[in-house]
Amino acid sequence: MKTTFCLVLCFLGLSWYPVYAMPGRDTENSVPPRQEISLNFATGGDTNMVEFFENHIGPAFRAKYPHIRINVVHTGTGDDGSRAIYTKWKAQLDAGRGDWDMDAACVNQSVMEDLIKNNIIVPYVPQLSNARYVNTPASEYSLGADVKGYVVPLFQSQVVLAYNPARVSTPPKNFNELEAWIKAHPNKFGYNGVVGGMSGVGFTAGWLYAKSENYRTIAIGPYNTGITGTWPGIIKQLKDLPVVITQGNAGTLDMLNRGEIDMGPVWVDMLLLWKSDGRMNPNIKMTLPEPGLPGQPMYLVVASKGKNAEAARLFCDFMADPAVQAEFVVGKYTWYPGIDPSAVFAKCSEESKKLLFGEISPEEIAQKGLALPLAPYMTEMQRVYAEVR
Numbered sequence: 001m002k003t004t005f006c007l008v009l010c011f012l013g014l015s016w017y018p019v020y021a022m023p024g025r026d027t028e029n030s031v032p033p034r035q036e037i038s039l040n041f042a043t044g045g046d047t048n049m050v051e052f053f054e055n056h057i058g059p060a061f062r063a064k065y066p067h068i069r070i071n072v073v074h075t076g077t078g079d080d081g082s083r084a085i086y087t088k089w090k091a092q093l094d095a096g097r098g099d100w101d102m103d104a105a106c107v108n109q110s111v112m113e114d115l116i117k118n119n120i121i122v123p124y125v126p127q128l129s130n131a132r133y134v135n136t137p138a139s140e141y142s143l144g145a146d147v148k149g150y151v152v153p154l155f156q157s158q159v160v161l162a163y164n165p166a167r168v169s170t171p172p173k174n175f176n177e178l179e180a181w182i183k184a185h186p187n188k189f190g191y192n193g194v195v196g197g198m199s200g201v202g203f204t205a206g207w208l209y210a211k212s213e214n215y216r217t218i219a220i221g222p223y224n225t226g227i228t229g230t231w232p233g234i235i236k237q238l239k240d241l242p243v244v245i246t247q248g249n250a251g252t253l254d255m256l257n258r259g260e261i262d263m264g265p266v267w268v269d270m271l272l273l274w275k276s277d278g279r280m281n282p283n284i285k286m287t288l289p290e291p292g293l294p295g296q297p298m299y300l301v302v303a304s305k306g307k308n309a310e311a312a313r314l315f316c317d318f319m320a321d322p323a324v325q326a327e328f329v330v331g332k333y334t335w336y337p338g339i340d341p342s343a344v345f346a347k348c349s350e351e352s353k354k355l356l357f358g359e360i361s362p363e364e365i366a367q368k369g370l371a372l373p374l375a376p377y378m379t380e381m382q383r384v385y386a387e388v389r
Helices: 002-011 047-064 078-095 109-117 175-184 198-212 214-218 225-239 248-258 270-278 309-319 324-334 343-345 352-359 362-368 377-387
Strands: 037-044 070-074 104-107 151-162 262-265 284-285 291-303
Touching: 037 047, 037 078, 037 198, 037 309, 047 070, 047 270, 047 284, 047 309, 047 324, 070 078, 070 309, 078 104, 078 109, 078 198, 104 109, 104 309, 109 291, 109 377, 151 198, 151 248, 151 270, 151 324, 198 214, 198 225, 198 248, 198 262, 198 291, 198 377, 225 377, 248 262, 248 362, 262 270, 270 352, 291 309, 309 324, 324 343, 324 352
Parallel strands: 037 070, 037 104
Antiparallel strands: 104 291, 151 262, 151 284, 151 291
């Protein structure tokens, strides 16, 4: 609890003092010890992101670089968590501060355009020894913004429909079948709306894609305000359904596990992690209805005025190592790799690959794994959702 409190104080800009290694002597070699560096790292996303960095990546990184200590700060879920990081850095930029108190961060796609436009982050990837593996589409474009060189995608995740096969004998193959199932089974479908977690945002986008039949324009562009006129009716159709609004990504999983709902959109990695940890009914299955549901990467970015720029690059380079992604991203957390998948899967166990693709094949992911809306469309979708009654 003390650690969490101190990290929150740090993020809020209150008094905090880093810990350094005590000076000492090596009488045999006469080499002074390296000064300990505290790398301050913020992450958005669900609580599993904090567990990932604190319990797995932090110790593994420190084993390779003993003089660098990782301080992890959790800023919240969904867009709000990433927006908090942007807001913190932007305030320090506007105040003219030279040394920002957050060196690097893990953010989602929604803030990338603002981070780059305001020169808050730097294009550090070409300086990495593992830069050649940062070659996926998500490493080049994000919601229409050119992010090449600025990001190492930590992972690529995917929203799926999770369901209890004891109560859902035939899962819906498309959104029309899903709509009919929800009407026939009131309050047995749950999602978190468009706040508190991106699984609900992704589901709402998938509904919009299916009902508008305009995925390519909404997700790829070009931006055209003329297509949004039908959105209030489409969103009202969704909000009129007899569903349960859950408390975020974890809330949907929790209600599925307790049997309070029979189906809902979840992140595939969170579902598999909960099952492997014994927190989820092992019989819960997943499916991807036509035309698909969105996925998204989480990005590692480096501040333009962080105190420990070199340590931040070393940390991101560590995460761009295929062996590290194979062991932790795929093996421990069942995410899809963020970097070159062929290089990562070459180092994965057969067990890891079977777990990841046991119910939804790579071909299905390639066909029905969609992108989130372009940033202005995303904002408009969330606005309409909030206003429609």
